[in-house]
Amino acid sequence: MTQLWLLPEYIEDVLPEAAWQIEASRTAVLSLFRSHGYDLVIPPHIEYLESLTGGVSDDLDLKTFKLVDQLSGRMLGLRADMTPQVARIDAHLLNREGITRLCYAGHVVHTRPNGHLSSREPLQLGAELYGSTTHEADVEVIGLAVEALKVLGVPQVQVDLGHVGIFRALCRAAGVSGLAQDDLFAALQLKDQPTIERLTADWPADLQSGMRALPTLFGDAAVLQAAAERLPALPDIQQGLASLGTLADVLQQQGMNVSIELGELRTGKYHNGLVFSVFADGWPNPVARGGRYDNMGQMFGRARPATGFSLDLRDILRGLPCGKLPRSILAPQQMDAALQDTVAQLRAQGEVVIRDLGEGAPVTSHQLCLQDGQWLVLPRA
Known part of the structure; x- marks a missing residue:
């Protein structure tokens, strides 16, 4: 007989104490976002597949559950990431001039877990800022991510900065794109030096040495000088390094612990510039991730500069003591x-x-x- 109480792997119920803790934490973070001028939006759980994944990234497509719409016959997807949905709302529905700040909170569903201890149903909270190309916008978003983690009770955090544009500049100069670039990106995230060497074997010497150097270029802001010496002097690379230096200085002045990691690009492939991950003791994975994804709105009819971040509330709260239920009478x-x-x-x-x-x-x-x-x-x- 089928055991009807069993759930699929990496799917779980949330019981009372944890559920109340999640709800209180969600409310606290959304209140923080509101105090900074971010407007709440609630996208649907299900959309036409191309709206969720089309032109965004192959890795997002692989994460998305797919089914056929019984009304239209078109393919639908269960959202695996709310960022493309919020970009659609900004570009197509709100269509505001100037800067728009939006926030969201809701479950997403993944075909596979991100890690051994991860859920396939993360509770994603995030904030997105549209319409600004300035460093000030990136500083605001990173600062808001750190502040949200403090509200949740996460102890001292470390902000790691990277730049997808540096990796992509090397690939463009080498004439590499498509699946070959995806394979190289995956090897870089795994710090798989033998695979990186194999995939760059026929590259020009300066580009080859630059790509192979990326996994070794990490540390405090001083590593940017070493990067300038070891990477080819391509305009996009120089601009990326300068941008990272400016951001690192500002964030450190605000009291944040900042490091640079040019080979660590733990984020969605739709990002195209600055990326960041926030780490904390007691959590094996980043507690927040974000970065720039300029022009994602183009697929919805309106290209816009954009920067933002998201976090998995359930994953964060697993690392904290469970909240006590209120007294009852x-x-x-x-x-x-x-x-x-x-x-x-x-x-x-x-x-x-x-x-x-x-x-x-x-x-x-x-x-x-x-x-x-x-x-x-x-x-x-």
């Missing part, structure tokens, strides 16, 4: 008018009041007791 089974008024007042104040139905009193921390004609909240024996 047991109310007697028989309620007179005075007791009903007392219960209503307590609930209006945010208290949890549970009525005793006479079939086994629920476990509560307190109870309502009648003393000298008044209903009082007392610790439960």
Whole structure:
């Protein structure tokens, strides 16, 4: 007989204490976003497949569950990343002039987990800033990511900066694109030096040595000088290194721990410039990721500069102590008018009041007791 209570691998229920912690944390982070002027949007869980993945990235396509729409016959997808959806809203529905700030919170679904301890149903929270090409926009987004993690109770974090444009500049100069570039990108993320050497074997010497150097170029901001000496003097590379230097200086002035990692591009392939990952002790994977994805809106009819970040709330909270349920108060089974008024007042104040139905009193921390004609909240024996 099929065990109907079993769930698919890497899919799980969230039980009361964790569920309340998730909801309280979600509300706190969205309140933070709102205080910075970010407007909340709620995209649908399901869209036409090409809207979710078309022209964005092959890795996103592989993450997306696909099905046939019984009304139109077209292919649908369950969203695996909300960033393309928010870019669609900015470009096609809002169509605002100037800077637009948007935020979101909702579950996405992945065909495969990102890691052994990851869920295939992350709870993605994020913020996106459209319409600005400035370093100030990138600083705002990175600062907001760090502040959101503080709200969640994540301890001191480390911000790693990278730049996809440097990798792509080397590939363009070598005439490499498509699957060959994807294979090289994957090898770079794995620090697979033998594969990098094999894939660049027939490259010009300066481009070859530059690509092979990327995995070794990490550390504090001083590594940018070494990168300038070891990488070919292509305009896009020089611009990328200068941008990273400016950002690192500003973020360090704001008290953040910053490092540079030119071979670490842990992000969606739709990013095209600055990328960043935020790390914290106790979490094996980044607790937040983001970067620039200029012109994604072009597929929806309006190219826009864009920068943003997202985090998986459920993954972060797994590394924190589970929040305690609020205190609860047991109310007697028989309620007179005075007791009903007392219960209503307590609930209006945010208290949890549970009525005793006479079939086994629920476990509560307190109870309502009648003393000298008044209903009082007392610790439960």
